[in-house]
Amino acid sequence: MHRPGLPVSYDRIATIYDADMGASMALPDVGYYLEQARLAAGPVLELGCGSGRVLQALLADGLLAVGIDRSLPMLQQARARCGSEASLLQMDMRQLALRGHFALALLPYSLVTYLLDEAGWQALAEGLSQTLKERARIIIDAFIPRPQLADGRWMRDYARRHQGRWLVRHKRIQQVNDGSHRIERRYRLPGAFDGRTLCTHEQIRAYTPTQLQALCERHLGRVSAIAWDYGQAASAEDARFCTLTVER
Template identity: 45%
Template sequence: MTASWSYDAIADVYATDMGRSMAFDDVGWYRAFCAGQGGAALELGCGTGRILLELLAAGIDAVGADRSLPMLRRLRRDAAARGLDARVLQMDLRAPALAGRFATILLPYSLITYLTDPAAAAAVLAGLRDLLADDGCIVLDAFVPQPVQSFADFRLDYRRPHEDGFLERRKRITANADGTNRIERWYRVLDANDALREEFHTDETIRPYAPAQLQALAQQAGYVVQREVRDYSDAPPSAAMRFVTLILRP
């Protein structure tokens, strides 16, 4: 699909916005995993390259795909500034359009939650088997759902330094009856004196998947769950864990 969507709007603030919202070293974990796995890696939903550029910098043979052209343009620009050769393509993960076989296919940073129809999510996972090399694996992760309450006002998420000024983000959430959440975000880009430079809104709907639901999706798609990782570490299961990563093999 080539239609614009929410992430098109945030390409130039993504590093400050979503990139600084991860509390764990997921990038280091992905890098170590791909290096240990060997062979080529494919990152779906690569965005502006938060993960992909670090894989390339580590000498990993990695390719990225994303739905958003503005995000990919920013990735290419940042890669060139670092002297990295980034191979990327625009692609909707619901309709993979690339050839090749990969030792590792990453669906990182809760990408699966944007597939709000569980049957469609399972179908996407099943289709990725055609892109796996012998002994290849899928790396699937998602945040652990927490109770969500709707609120009608835009509430401040953060105010962060951004370039030579600041970035503010507010959001409101609607918890839908079908288990999905509508998240509306309002961004304000400010200069050093708090004068408004730019503002824009995004609007997206996601479906949180609990760890057991992720496992069910994987099994429905014909995979075996080889391993479960919590918070990108060797941490044991706990009520406090925030992310779960599944290593899937056909």
């Protein structure tokens, strides 16, 4: 578990997150989450809300929504985006300290890949059981793992324009002995990061849709629906993301 005080990847990239991972999401996930949130019979909790990419759409729609994230710099981005009235809390999803009236919990953009073991899932489940009201739903997505991505070689992810300059990212993914993955990223942006290359690393665990469904059913509740690419693909074969709806 992250120890308070140690900067984590998202702390470092918070100011460029929207141009980086935010812009890499090519699918209409925000619209999908908004539609689901409109159906909820009560307030919505977004775990790992980051810079507010999803949360802002819910709030702009007049929904009652709260965002939590463990990264303060990411929450500062969310504050700037969602405004002073938005409910934003610094919290780890494995140590939720909220008492319950939420009708829907959202875990967008592969947040669960940061749960590296059963203990993490169990801690999430315990926190959610205090936080959600009866018959609440939980919606979780994760990228669908493809073997060729973890070959341990540096590759250029992209070069994209950001504030009139080129933001360039390289990435290397290595499999760790326990089956999780270490992802290293290098960012270059002229005039930023004190003129240096910004390096980040993080550990994730990729889940196949079958593994994800089993974990959800073991820890959270019954999986009542699965969507592929937020409704844009017909099956797992063609999809990049898998989204599960869990009924408690």
